[in-house]
Amino acid sequence: MGKLIKLRRGKDIKLEGETSLEMAPAQSIRNYAIKPTDFNGIVPKILVKPGDEVKAGTPLFHSKKNAEILFCSPVSGEIADVVRGDRRLVLEVRILADAVNKYESFPKENPSSLGREQILERLKQSGCWPLIRQRPFNIIADPQDEPKSIFISSFDTAPLAPDYNYILKDQAVEFQTGLNALVKLTAGKVYLNLKKGANNCDAFAKANGVETFEFEGPHPAGNVGIQIHHIDPINKGDVVWVVNPQDVAVIGRLFIEGRYINEKLIALAGSEVKNRKYHKVFSGASIETLVQNNISESKNRFISGNVLTGTQIEQAGYLGFYDNVVTVIPEGDHYEFMGWLIPSYPRPSVSKTFPYYLTPDKKFKVNTNFHGEERAFVMTGEYDKVLPMDVLPVPLLKAILAADFDNMESLGIYEVVEEDLALCEFVCTSKINAQKILRDGLDMLMREG
Amino acid sequence: MKFLRKTLDKVKPTFSEGGKLSFLQSTFEAIETFLFVPNHTTHGGTHIRDGIDLKRTMITVVLALVPCLVWGIFNVGYQHFLSLGQTGSFFSVQNFLFGLEKVFPIIIVSYVSGLTVEFMFAQIRRHSVNEGFLVTGILIPLIMPPDVPLWMVSMSTIFAVVVGKEIFGGTGMNFLNPALTARVFLFFAYPTKISGDLVWVAEKADGYSGATNLSLASTGGQSAMINTDWQMFMGYEMGSIGETSVLMCLIGAAILIVTGIGSWRIMITAVIGALVMGYILNLVGAGPFAEVEPYKHLLMGGFMFGAVFMATDPVSAAQTQTGKLWYGFFIGIFCVFVRVINPAYPEGMMLAILLMNVFAPLIDYFVIESNKKKRLKRAKI
Numbered sequence: 001m002g003k004l005i006k007l008r009r010g011k012d013i014k015l016e017g018e019t020s021l022e023m024a025p026a027q028s029i030r031n032y033a034i035k036p037t038d039f040n041g042i043v044p045k046i047l048v049k050p051g052d053e054v055k056a057g058t059p060l061f062h063s064k065k066n067a068e069i070l071f072c073s074p075v076s077g078e079i080a081d082v083v084r085g086d087r088r089l090v091l092e093v094r095i096l097a098d099a100v101n102k103y104e105s106f107p108k109e110n111p112s113s114l115g116r117e118q119i120l121e122r123l124k125q126s127g128c129w130p131l132i133r134q135r136p137f138n139i140i141a142d143p144q145d146e147p148k149s150i151f152i153s154s155f156d157t158a159p160l161a162p163d164y165n166y167i168l169k170d171q172a173v174e175f176q177t178g179l180n181a182l183v184k185l186t187a188g189k190v191y192l193n194l195k196k197g198a199n200n201c202d203a204f205a206k207a208n209g210v211e212t213f214e215f216e217g218p219h220p221a222g223n224v225g226i227q228i229h230h231i232d233p234i235n236k237g238d239v240v241w242v243v244n245p246q247d248v249a250v251i252g253r254l255f256i257e258g259r260y261i262n263e264k265l266i267a268l269a270g271s272e273v274k275n276r277k278y279h280k281v282f283s284g285a286s287i288e289t290l291v292q293n294n295i296s297e298s299k300n301r302f303i304s305g306n307v308l309t310g311t312q313i314e315q316a317g318y319l320g321f322y323d324n325v326v327t328v329i330p331e332g333d334h335y336e337f338m339g340w341l342i343p344s345y346p347r348p349s350v351s352k353t354f355p356y357y358l359t360p361d362k363k364f365k366v367n368t369n370f371h372g373e374e375r376a377f378v379m380t381g382e383y384d385k386v387l388p389m390d391v392l393p394v395p396l397l398k399a400i401l402a403a404d405f406d407n408m409e410s411l412g413i414y415e416v417v418e419e420d421l422a423l424c425e426f427v428c429t430s431k432i433n434a435q436k437i438l439r440d441g442l443d444m445l446m447r448e449g
Numbered sequence: 450m451k452f453l454r455k456t457l458d459k460v461k462p463t464f465s466e467g468g469k470l471s472f473l474q475s476t477f478e479a480i481e482t483f484l485f486v487p488n489h490t491t492h493g494g495t496h497i498r499d500g501i502d503l504k505r506t507m508i509t510v511v512l513a514l515v516p517c518l519v520w521g522i523f524n525v526g527y528q529h530f531l532s533l534g535q536t537g538s539f540f541s542v543q544n545f546l547f548g549l550e551k552v553f554p555i556i557i558v559s560y561v562s563g564l565t566v567e568f569m570f571a572q573i574r575r576h577s578v579n580e581g582f583l584v585t586g587i588l589i590p591l592i593m594p595p596d597v598p599l600w601m602v603s604m605s606t607i608f609a610v611v612v613g614k615e616i617f618g619g620t621g622m623n624f625l626n627p628a629l630t631a632r633v634f635l636f637f638a639y640p641t642k643i644s645g646d647l648v649w650v651a652e653k654a655d656g657y658s659g660a661t662n663l664s665l666a667s668t669g670g671q672s673a674m675i676n677t678d679w680q681m682f683m684g685y686e687m688g689s690i691g692e693t694s695v696l697m698c699l700i701g702a703a704i705l706i707v708t709g710i711g712s713w714r715i716m717i718t719a720v721i722g723a724l725v726m727g728y729i730l731n732l733v734g735a736g737p738f739a740e741v742e743p744y745k746h747l748l749m750g751g752f753m754f755g756a757v758f759m760a761t762d763p764v765s766a767a768q769t770q771t772g773k774l775w776y777g778f779f780i781g782i783f784c785v786f787v788r789v790i791n792p793a794y795p796e797g798m799m800l801a802i803l804l805m806n807v808f809a810p811l812i813d814y815f816v817i818e819s820n821k822k823k824r825l826k827r828a829k830i
Binding site: 013159233235236301303307308309310312327329331332333334335336337338339340341343347348349350351352353354366367368369370371372373375376377378379380381384390391392394395410411412422425426427428429430431433434435436 | 482485489497500502580621709712766768769770773820821825
C-alpha cells in the first residue's frame, strides 16, 4: 500500500437513509435523457432531431467549441424530444429506448498495445471522452492537453455516498483495462487513492501500473481535489485529469467489448426511500421507475447526486451524467416557532451550540430547510475547519466577489472546485452560496483569464 | 403557535410591497423571523444547511454575558451601600433591587435607541435587520459606569450604530467594535462622566473615595490598591457595570469556547500579551505602576471582559486563524502598555482593542500574503 495521508479538518455528516449493499431486481427503464447542463462550459450543437433512430454510442450533440468532443446516446432507440429552456438553451435530449440495446461497434483492442493518439481517438469517437474531467475549472478535459497526472479517488465520503468497493467488486478486469488506457494519456503518473482501513475490492487492491496513496479523515477526504492538493498540487498552468472509478470501468468496457456501455450501479438513498438498494442503470436513466411506490408520501426533494453537490430533479427526472447516487429527502418548507433558539427536531450541525456533538454517531433525518437567512460574512474560521487544504476559502471567495483575477489566482482558485467548498457552504452561519460564487469565479477566469 | 402563525400570515400583506404599512417591512420581517424560522428551502447549492444561523450565534453570546450582567447588578448595589458604610452580604435583595433600578433603564435605553436606528437603516436600505445588535445592545450597558446619564447612553449608542456600523453597510462590514465605539465616543465627548474617581459608584456618598484599583495603582503602585487579588478576581470592586468580575468573564469565556462561538486563540494570546508586557515593564521599572506584578493586570479593570467579549467580535477582529493569534497578542501588549505609559487615564483595554481593530486587516494581509507566497514558491519548482 502507498503512503498514508491523514487529514484532520472536515466533517462526516451522518444521515438516515443509507443504501444497503444489495442489488435491486432489474427494472426496465424506457426513458433516458442526456442533459447538456451537466457539463460546465459546454454549448451543445445538436446533431439529432426528434424521431431519429440512434444506437448506444451514436452522437447526440457535440461541443460548439470543439467538434471532437462527442456526447453519445447511452441506449438505442428513438429521439423523443429535444427540450429547450429560456433563450433556447438545450436542457435535455430525450431518448425512448428499445427493449434490447443495439450498439455502435468500435474496435476491440488491448489499450496497452495502442499509442496515445489511438486511445484518444477511440475515447473521443465512442462518447467516452466526457467521462474525463480536468482540474482546474472542473470541465471536460481538452484532448489537446497533456495532463501532468491523472487522479482517481476510490471512495466517496459525502453523506449517503455510494460504495465503490461494492459497485466494482465484479469489475476488476474492466477497471484494469480502463487504467491501462488512462496510463497512456499522461507522461506523469496515474494516482489511485484508497481509503485507509477499507476492505478494498480486487479492482482497487490489485490495480496495476498506478501509484496508490491512502487517505484517512472525514469528508471531504474522498474528494479527488483534496487528494490532488496533498499529492501533486495544481499550480497556474498545470492541468490534471480526474475520472470517477465507475467511469474507468466504462472506458475499460469500450476496449474489451468494442461498445460504449455506460451502464452503472447507482445507489438509491435518503430517508424518504423505503427500499434502498443499488440499481443497475444506463447513464441518463429516468428515476421514475426506481422511486415509484418506493418513497414516502411526504413532499420530497429528488436529488441526482448527494445532498451537498447534487442537482435537484423532478420525480420523473433523469440521472445526471456524473452522478452515482440518487437521494430523496423531505422538503423543509415549513415555519418553525423559535426554531433558531429551541429546535423542534434534531438537525445536523457542526456548531457546538447544539448538543448533538455529544452523540457523534447519531444519524439525522435531514430536510431542505434553509435554517435561517442569508447575511454578510460575520463568523470567521468556520470554513477553515472543514476544508483540509492550505487554501484560505473566505479571502478567495471575496476575491471572486470583487472580480479580482490576480488574487483569485494567487489564493489558489485553480486548486478548488465546487464540491470542495460544499461543506463550507453547509456550515456557513451567514448562509452564503459558496459553490455558486466559486463557479462564477471559475467561469469568469475561463472567459477572460 | 398556529394562531400566532395565522395572525402573522394575515397581516403580512399589509407590510409587504404595495401594502399600507410597507414602510415597516423590515421591522415586520425582523419580528416574524424572530418568532418563526422562515419556510425557505435551499435552492441551487447544497440541499441541506447547518442548523446554525446568526440569531443562534448571537443569542449564545448574550447567554455568555448573563453571568457578568447578574454579577454587575448585585455589585452596583453592593458598592453603593458600601460607600454609605453598610457592609452587608453581597447577594442581598437590597443590592439586587438597587442595582436593577440603575442597570435596567440603561439596558432598555441601549436596546431601544440602537434597534430604532437599525430598523430605520434596514428599511431605507431595503435589507433585513441584522442580528448583530442583539449583542451590542447588552454589551454597551455592561461597559458603562453605573451612574451614566441615560441620554448619554442613547446618544453614544446611536453614534455607535450609525458611525461604527451602518455607514459601512451594517453587521459584517464594520471595522470597529460597535460597543466600544459607543464607549469611546463618551470617553472623548464627556470624559468626566466615564473616567476619574467619581463615576464608579452609583449615588456615591460624599467623602467616600471612589478611586478604582487601576487609578490607585497608576499613582501609587501595587501597595496603593484597595482590593485583594481574591476580591478583584471575584469582582467585589468598583468599575463599569459588567466588567468587574474576572470569574464571571471566565464563565462567559467557557461558554464561548465550548460552543466554538468565541475564538480561544484571541483570548489566550491576549492574556499572554498582557503578561509579557507586564514582565517587560517590571524589568524596565519606570515608576510604581510599571512595577505592578504582571498577573494583576489581568484582574484589574476591564481587561478580562475586553479579552473575552470585545476582542473576539469576529467582524472587527483579525479573520485568519493565524492572524487571530497576533491580533490577541498585541491587544494584550498594548493594553498594559497604554495603562502604564500614559499620564492621563489608567485604563488601556478599550483603546488597545480599537487600535488593533484598525490593524486587524493589516495582520490578515500579511497572513494572506504568506499563503500566496507559499503557492508562488511551489510553482517555480
